Amino acid sequence: MPKTRKKKTPVTNTSIDKASSSSNPHSSRTVIRRFHVLLKKQGQLKNAPSANAKELGDVEREINxxxxxxxxxxxxxxxxxxxRGGGSEKVLIQWLIDMGLRKREGKEKLKLLEVGALKPDNYRTCTSWIDTTPMDLRSRHPSILEQDFLLMDEGENRGRWDIISLSLxxxxxxxxxxxxxxLCLAHSILAPDGLLFLAVSN
Ligand SMILES: C[S@@+](CC[C@H](N)C(=O)[O-])C[C@H]1O[C@@H](n2cnc3c(N)ncnc32)[C@H](O)[C@@H]1O
Known part of the structure; x- marks a missing residue:
């Protein structure tokens, strides 16, 4: 008798409400990882020389x-x-303080571009010395600029930013x-002695 293969249950079958609960870090991490896998696959399929519309459709359906x-x-x-210990901005703020950048006699505030900002006020404790522009592909708050970083005007922004955060x-x-x-765009729009804060997940 031929073996019947058990269909695997996608991890994305996890209930969204359950997975998004703050008390369930494992589930949210699993779903975030699944998103990364799907987005990568979507990018590969879009760039593949021979289009596979069915596979691309399946991936996009799962993302939706x-x-x-x-x-x-x-x-x-x-x-x-x-x-969960707070966001990565805590680390960046501490590093900037350690570098002596909080007290810069007679200098303007540091201009920080926060790309991928989920909250509008991650740097609220530093408004006296950091001027933050939070931005994201999809803004979750009126104070977050809705903008694709990759489509920023390079000429207009060249050398303009003291710090760029690309956290996750x-x-x-x-x-x-x-x-x-x-990364190249970040380099180009940073001031000559500007700082790039780069955080990646494994
Ligand atoms: C994992 S979340 C970021 C989280 C936050 N920065 C942190 O460190 O926890 C990634 C965010 O980056 C945003 N993003 C991805 N590509 C982007 C782009 N090209 N321009 C602007 N935002 C982008 C996504 O929309 C998403 O909100």
């Missing part, structure tokens, strides 16, 4: 079934919660060439 970017952002912001953003970009472009 998961709740798309809105749910991905919600889960990511759960990971930034104080009950590069992972999100499916095409390796776009990841490279992201």
């Amino acid at each position: 079934d998961l709740g798309g970017l809105a749910v991905y952002q919600r889960m990511s912001s759960v990971g930034q919660g104080n009950d 953003v590069v992972n999100f970009v499916p095409d390796p060439r776009d990841r490279g472009r992201m």
Whole structure:
């Protein structure tokens, strides 16, 4: 008798509400990872020389079934919660203080571009010395600029920023060439002694 293969249950079958609960870090991490896998696959299929419309459709359906970017952002912001140690901005702020950048006699505030901002006020404790521009592909708050970083005007922004934060953003970009472009653009729009804060997940 031929063996019947058991159909695997996609991890994305996890209930979104359950997975997004702050008390369930394992599930939200699993779904975030699944998003990364799907986004990567979507990018590969879009760039493949022979289009596979069916496979691409399946991937896009699963991304939608998961709740798309809105749910991905919600889960990511759960990971930034104080009950999980807070977001990576805490680390950046401490490093800037350690570098002596909080007290710069007679200088203007540091201009920080926060790409992939899930909250509008991550740097609220530093408004006296940091001027932050939070931005994201999909803005979750009127104070977050809705903008694709890759489409920023390079000429207008050249050398303009003292600090750029790309925290857990590069992972999100499916095409390796776009990841490279992201880093090159960041380099170009940073001031000559500007700082890039880059955080990636494994
Ligand atoms: C994992 S979340 C980021 C989280 C947050 N920065 C942190 O460190 O926890 C990634 C965010 O990057 C945003 N993003 C990805 N590519 C982007 C791009 N090209 N321009 C602007 N935002 C982007 C996504 O929309 C998403 O909200």
